[in-house]
Amino acid sequence: MKLIVTDRTGNIHELDARDDWSAMEVIRDANLPLSAECGGACACATCHVYIDGAWSEKLPSAAQQEIDMLDFGVAVQDNSRLSCQIKMAPGLDGLKVTLAPESL
């Protein structure tokens, strides 16, 4: 299963994702710059990513807690998600995300 990540300089990384890992864990395991400060507790909004294209509709929709936490994301867009809340699964093979800008 692949997770395709565009970093903040525009480089594309094709990561091997594992079933049941969160997208945040896959990205952090690859040492890409994602601070994910709270460690996956949906409590900080520093694992913020943009979902590429049609993938937004294929993802299970965000829970209210994630929607509320995104209020603390910087540069939030309609396709914003918290990567700690995206659980990798066979249906998400090839999921494409872009790392959102961080706080200055």
Place this chain on the structure above:
Amino acid sequence: MTERVAAPGGIHKTDVVIIGAGPIGLFAVFELGLLDLKSHLIDILDRPGGQCTELYPEKPIYDIPGLVEVTGQGLTDRLMDQIKPFGATLHVGQMAESLEKAGEGWRITTDAGTQIEARVVVVAAGGGSFTPKKPPIPGIESYENTSVFYAVRKMDRFRDKIVVIAGGGDSALDWALNLQPIAKRLVLVHHRDGFRAAPDSVNKMRALVAEGKMEFHVASIKSLRGAEGKLQGVVLNNKERGDYEIPGEMLLPFFGLTMKLGPVANFGINLHENLIPVDTSKFESNVPGLFAIGDINTYPGKLKLILSGFHEGALMAQQAFRYCRPNEKLRFQYTTSSSSLQKKLGVA
């Protein structure tokens, strides 16, 4: 005895200064206290607990030995209880800003002007100090502290100004409501028509918007217009209108906090990817007398777990004792059997 919250400013002397009042800094007070060493704690937040109380006060933690389930706030409360006998002094709402040699030990100065002299300094700063998130809007830095503020210190600064507040949390809504009566115009900008803030504040805000006393835009901030630090306009963007400019003289972005290493980076300690390498027998940095425990340190096999930090604090305290009491013999004792430890704990 109980912990004491010190007023900002003043000069203090103690055995050990701990930077960071999270769970690891708090438990270090306990381990140092058993060895009769006095501690002062400095934290940028206005209360102890660090990440536990700032990020997940209500979330349960399941891997603290002996506690099947405890929340971040619950763990902090228990640690505060546990360290009560040792009368640590808390310097909260202050950032440890500079470190210099003072005799055999150190002098730490905070951004509130507090000076603390101690033989030993322990960095227990976790992921760094909590500071407001700064949205990546091009050129925003050139307006900081003149037109862009991440906190309200003097409300009067915003009197008769066109104030734009960005965000949807409690700080955004609370300040929108507090500044609305004195601002020339108050504009709230948020990316959605929904808020994580308390429903009561949201209702008040909506009422003011309905009465035409506050403006609300579902939009994101794209850029700023102004000159020489003086903001004149804020360019917003949303699906319906694309880019459009609104007047704005002051901008207050409220997007919560993030952790930055901050001034510790300038303390002269070796760093590796913003972490402090330590030896695992004493948890001392490359600088003798400067220690690092908890998430801020790194060593082979390091796990960022609260329980690791507790262990690190216990070993740190042994070496701190050798620095602080060079002429005394270190006596290793158990709290279950030592009557002198039990006296210190106030249970004998």
